[in-house]
Amino acid sequence: MYWSSWSDFRAMGGHAFFVWMSYGALLLAVVVEMLLLRARRKRALAAIEEERDLETEN
Amino acid sequence: MNSVPQAPGSFSGGFAWAMARDLRLAWRHPDEAVLTVAFFVLVASLFPLGIGAEPQLLQRIGPGVIWVGALLAAFLALPGLFAADYADGSLEQMTLSPHPALGWAGGKIAAHWIVSGLPLTLLSPLIGLQYGLTPDTLLVQALSLAIGTPVLSLLGGACAALALGARGGGMLLALLALPLFVPVLIFGAGAAEAQATGLSPAPHLSLLAAALIAALVGLPWAVGAAVRIAVD
Amino acid sequence: MNSVPQAPGSFSGGFAWAMARDLRLAWRHPDEAVLTVAFFVLVASLFPLGIGAEPQLLQRIGPGVIWVGALLAAFLALPGLFAADYADGSLEQMTLSPHPALGWAGGKIAAHWIVSGLPLTLLSPLIGLQYGLTPDTLLVQALSLAIGTPVLSLLGGACAALALGARGGGMLLALLALPLFVPVLIFGAGAAEAQATGLSPAPHLSLLAAALIAALVGLPWAVGAAVRIAVD
Amino acid sequence: MNWFYFSSPSTFYGLAGRLAPWCFVSAAVLAAWGLYLGLLVAPTDAQQGEVYRVIFIHVPTAWMSMFLYFIMACYCGLTLVFNTRLSAMMARAIAPTGAMFTFVALWTGSFWGRPTWGTYWVWDARLTSELVLLFLYFGYIALANAFEDPRRGDRAAALLALIGVVNLPIIYFSVQWWNTLHQGSSVNFKGTSMHVTMLTGMLVMSFAAWMYAIGAALVRVRSIILERERRTQWVRELKAA
Amino acid sequence: MTGKHRSGTPDVLQVRDLACRRGPALLFSGLGFEVAGGELLCVRGPNGCGKTTLLRCVTGLTRPDEGTILWHGEPSHVDPERMRAGMAYAGHLPSLKDDLTAEENLEFSLRLRGAATTPGERREALAAVGLDKRRRIPSRRLSAGQRRRIGLARLALDPAELWILDEPLTALDDAGQALFTELLDRHLAAGGLALAATHHRLAPASGVVRELRLA
Amino acid sequence: MTGKHRSGTPDVLQVRDLACRRGPALLFSGLGFEVAGGELLCVRGPNGCGKTTLLRCVTGLTRPDEGTILWHGEPSHVDPERMRAGMAYAGHLPSLKDDLTAEENLEFSLRLRGAATTPGERREALAAVGLDKRRRIPSRRLSAGQRRRIGLARLALDPAELWILDEPLTALDDAGQALFTELLDRHLAAGGLALAATHHRLAPASGVVRELRLA
Ligand code: HEM
Ligand SMILES: Nc1ncnc2c1ncn2[C@@H]1O[C@H](COP(=O)(O)OP(=O)(O)OP(=O)(O)O)[C@@H](O)[C@H]1O
Ligand SMILES: Nc1ncnc2c1ncn2[C@@H]1O[C@H](COP(=O)(O)OP(=O)(O)OP(=O)(O)O)[C@@H](O)[C@H]1O
Numbered sequence A: 001m002y003w004s005s006w007s008d009f010r011a012m013g014g015h016a017f018f019v020w021m022s023y024g025a026l027l028l029a030v031v032v033e034m035l036l037l038r039a040r041r042k043r044a045l046a047a048i049e050e051e052r053d054l055e056t057e058n
Numbered sequence B, C: 001m002n003s004v005p006q007a008p009g010s011f012s013g014g015f016a017w018a019m020a021r022d023l024r025l026a027w028r029h030p031d032e033a034v035l036t037v038a039f040f041v042l043v044a045s046l047f048p049l050g051i052g053a054e055p056q057l058l059q060r061i062g063p064g065v066i067w068v069g070a071l072l073a074a075f076l077a078l079p080g081l082f083a084a085d086y087a088d089g090s091l092e093q094m095t096l097s098p099h100p101a102l103g104w105a106g107g108k109i110a111a112h113w114i115v116s117g118l119p120l121t122l123l124s125p126l127i128g129l130q131y132g133l134t135p136d137t138l139l140v141q142a143l144s145l146a147i148g149t150p151v152l153s154l155l156g157g158a159c160a161a162l163a164l165g166a167r168g169g170g171m172l173l174a175l176l177a178l179p180l181f182v183p184v185l186i187f188g189a190g191a192a193e194a195q196a197t198g199l200s201p202a203p204h205l206s207l208l209a210a211a212l213i214a215a216l217v218g219l220p221w222a223v224g225a226a227v228r229i230a231v232d
Numbered sequence D: 001m002n003w004f005y006f007s008s009p010s011t012f013y014g015l016a017g018r019l020a021p022w023c024f025v026s027a028a029v030l031a032a033w034g035l036y037l038g039l040l041v042a043p044t045d046a047q048q049g050e051v052y053r054v055i056f057i058h059v060p061t062a063w064m065s066m067f068l069y070f071i072m073a074c075y076c077g078l079t080l081v082f083n084t085r086l087s088a089m090m091a092r093a094i095a096p097t098g099a100m101f102t103f104v105a106l107w108t109g110s111f112w113g114r115p116t117w118g119t120y121w122v123w124d125a126r127l128t129s130e131l132v133l134l135f136l137y138f139g140y141i142a143l144a145n146a147f148e149d150p151r152r153g154d155r156a157a158a159l160l161a162l163i164g165v166v167n168l169p170i171i172y173f174s175v176q177w178w179n180t181l182h183q184g185s186s187v188n189f190k191g192t193s194m195h196v197t198m199l200t201g202m203l204v205m206s207f208a209a210w211m212y213a214i215g216a217a218l219v220r221v222r223s224i225i226l227e228r229e230r231r232t233q234w235v236r237e238l239k240a241a
Numbered sequence E, F: 001m002t003g004k005h006r007s008g009t010p011d012v013l014q015v016r017d018l019a020c021r022r023g024p025a026l027l028f029s030g031l032g033f034e035v036a037g038g039e040l041l042c043v044r045g046p047n048g049c050g051k052t053t054l055l056r057c058v059t060g061l062t063r064p065d066e067g068t069i070l071w072h073g074e075p076s077h078v079d080p081e082r083m084r085a086g087m088a089y090a091g092h093l094p095s096l097k098d099d100l101t102a103e104e105n106l107e108f109s110l111r112l113r114g115a116a117t118t119p120g121e122r123r124e125a126l127a128a129v130g131l132d133k134r135r136r137i138p139s140r141r142l143s144a145g146q147r148r149r150i151g152l153a154r155l156a157l158d159p160a161e162l163w164i165l166d167e168p169l170t171a172l173d174d175a176g177q178a179l180f181t182e183l184l185d186r187h188l189a190a191g192g193l194a195l196a197a198t199h200h201r202l203a204p205a206s207g208v209v210r211e212l213r214l215a
């Protein structure tokens, strides 16, 4: 283990802002993409339902 | 087939009809609105490219560039305003409808502004940040766009209607519309610049507001007349 | 009705056909060419208005603004490149002609450049004078436009063909074409700026030339393919 | 394996559904390991100090941005030449993930650039061409969705993607062709000049990114298949089950 | 002008002394006719004789060089909106929005005409022209004839007294032509009037059909 | 498929096992037919049955989901340019430039088709379709039927062996229809072949006329 303390780790040798902004952005991007993926799947499934309802209505 | 004359059309009927229809069309394809904004962002980012990105220089030219970007974006959205309706005969039907031209022409322009001018206004502070403008300036900038872009839509709508069916399409439109846009640009960009240099933006803004009122009163009528000429 | 197979079409046949036809159409309506130039002049004059007219500032931003103006003018002329032929079915007939697509696609783009890019290039020194550029810089500026605008026409032509029949028309085109135009803009404006600051413009110009060669080799083919997809 | 069997959307739908979870699990495991190496074990960099740790996400995302574009372009080529349905759907499924990685590469690059170069952004060749890549992804997505008929969108966007391939060598070699602010490659076929832990951390993170990208693409392609084939019998039966 | 004997009803549309030139040529001059309720006037003549031009003059889209149009006895330029409320024009152009569905197109066209219709009525009208199953797909995907059929549904629901129709049978198959004839028949029987330019023969069961030959 | 007895000449155009779907619907599948020199095949069917789609598949504009087109016995995708040189397509769209005159439009269309014609021939062809006096005004000023007649002149001068025609009689008056029939007659008599989608009845004096009914 390279770090001697938790606060050292967080400070990143004084570059905390830049390092954590980068890692944070990646995390955020991945989370957003996962949410979008879920939403898209839900929409696709709902569209199938809707289609079927339309069909039976006719 | 009642031979009793029908309830004649009304201003509000035509306005609501045109607005509902055009918003429905825009909703069907949100791309158009999204892409207006994308264009605005792109143009605003082209300038640092062509000119170089010194912070002071950027801050200096920021309000001007943002206004030029908004103007070009508003301008690019113009050809679509009447062209499609002209080509497929919808404009003929509008001129033949019992509603007065003032109504549907106004409704079309209002819908156009909601789809093009409004998003630009809402987005301008973000772009302004790129150029390092101060919060006050950003606010004045947004305000000037909020008053100025409807004027652009009205002026542009009138020019688009005049250019309908004329040869040279988009370019003719540019020649007609851009010179009319220039005063709006000057007062609009002037407001934010005044604010940035510590002066009061009020005179510029009130001039813009006056222009808006004049445009609201006169231009929808002109659009109606121009359309009537175009479909002949 | 000779059942002997006909003399097949040729590259040069298609090229000459498209160029003759499009130039004839442009000649019938010189407005289009005149208006491209007018737009260019207008945009280049809008900036001093939006930004203020300090000579030093103007000299500093001159090359960039001129290139941005040329780029926007070239861009505005794009939608017209294929749209009319698409709407009236001429493009269908072209894809069904015995001439290879490379020929007529290239011819159309060449005609388009003659009508839009060439006048801009010839006029740029005049605009440059307004911004107080030196004769050397003016020359380099014109040279960079002469090499760069054909690249814009080729890239833009490919994008215009791809966007045919798509929703979001002009705006989609902006999203596709402008980012591809950016490198051309950077090297083009860079050439004149290097000259203005006493450096050699040669690296920028040779990069532009390389881009032109690459574009000439690959893009007419891409345009043909895109048109074929569009008429399906 | 019979490739034609799996190139039919209905069978691929099932296959993708079975593979995707494993991709995500391995991505998570690899990422945990890579982050452990990168953030906790690896020593500091002599010149840059701790800020160099951005490398563990900057380089993998930058690589992925280019790889994914390349793979997308291959699928696009298949679409244009053989008119296969699945390849177009795969290309569409990859694009958003590619755009995401490109964005993160740009973002981490500029947050790295501020402390090392003193600026978030310069218009040098590497950075500009990477930005163009982002717009190519956006253009691909917008064009593919801009048509009433999805097959039209597939083909038009595929052509755009193929035109854009020229940009990849420009990104990759820009550091050699022009003297840029951005540093040249330190990992290449002739070996590496890096500390072993750093290199391992970077490679492990790259594999994690790979696995994540495959998983995300598979999940997305399943939605696309459902959207496209929602009127077919097999989708109906699937939903009823 | 040829045709059956005129009925006794008063003339709703009167055209007096109309003249129109296009370029060098005088298309027609001194043209006058009347149409009463229950009458169909077919404008006939070879290609390019001015049928379309005549129809557009009557609607008010094109300004004639001379002449007046009287609507219920009053010149149409006095209160153009009154005439427009009572007149439906179907020209060469479809006035359909490709991005809207058949249902939406119908709805917006009718609202523009100031006609109040319910969704049920519109759906019925679309079903009557055979577009029931396709009423929810964007109109751009419809075939040439299906697009024309939306126009038929529109006519069926438009309360206008006067129909002005330019080549109404274009692109319609036999079933479509029969549908149109039936619509026209109902319109005339209910006391409506119609002015049509066509190369086809129109023979509605009821109503008086007259012909106007342009040179 | 109905029609007179097939002639003995070899089939120039052969369509095998063609299938095309549009949206959810399968328009046709397993469709096959042959057309030999001197034959006209009329594609018939109600609105929206897929006539236009079929024609466009044969030209190569639309990519069918399945099937092959053989031109002189060779699949058309092997050497598409060869088939294109021998085929003239007249679709729903006019492919006229509104700003060019009838004469110029005719000239450019024919040059695009690789056909060498003299100004005299072109003028004659325009005169034959009744456009002699109007050959020098911009096409936008022509009436609907006059514009279609430019298309007739184009067909008359195009040396193509195969004509593919979508609704060729639209907007033509009786004289125009007669003109078209005569052209078709000459084409078939000279050994050409034609494929047409139409709701009208086509009856050229010579040639074998067959029908293809789409569901
Ligand atoms: C927005 C700005 C930046 C962008 C768009 C960018 C883009 C890229 C790309 C595309 C690669 C992968 C290409 C390759 O493997 O050669 C890469 C690799 C790399 N970048 Fe950046 N970068 C940026 C900023 C930076 C900064 C500021 C640094 C550090 C000072 C940096 C250091 C590196 C390193 C060390 C590599 C790995 C090279 C190798 O070992 O192969 N980048 N970058
Ligand atoms: N993208 C699409 N989605 C759904 N249906 C479509 C699509 N494109 C075409 N169609 C349908 O395909 C059918 C075939 O159209 P086509 O134009 O070939 O018909 P047609 O036989 O030429 O008819 P017409 O006599 O009216 O010209 C139509 O019913 C149309 O609604
Ligand atoms: N601006 C113009 N200059 C010269 N001639 C013109 C102009 N506009 C129209 N014309 C001519 O006017 C005539 C009338 O055209 P119109 O469209 O009314 O004919 P139409 O009877 O509807 O013919 P069709 O049966 O072909 O539809 C045509 O012969 C046309 O060539």
Ligand SMILES: [Mg+2]
Binding pocket: E051, E052, E053, E166, F143, F144, F145
């Ligand atoms: Mg007519």
Ligand SMILES: [Mg+2]
Binding pocket: E143, E144, E145, F051, F052, F053, F166
């Ligand atoms: Mg059809």
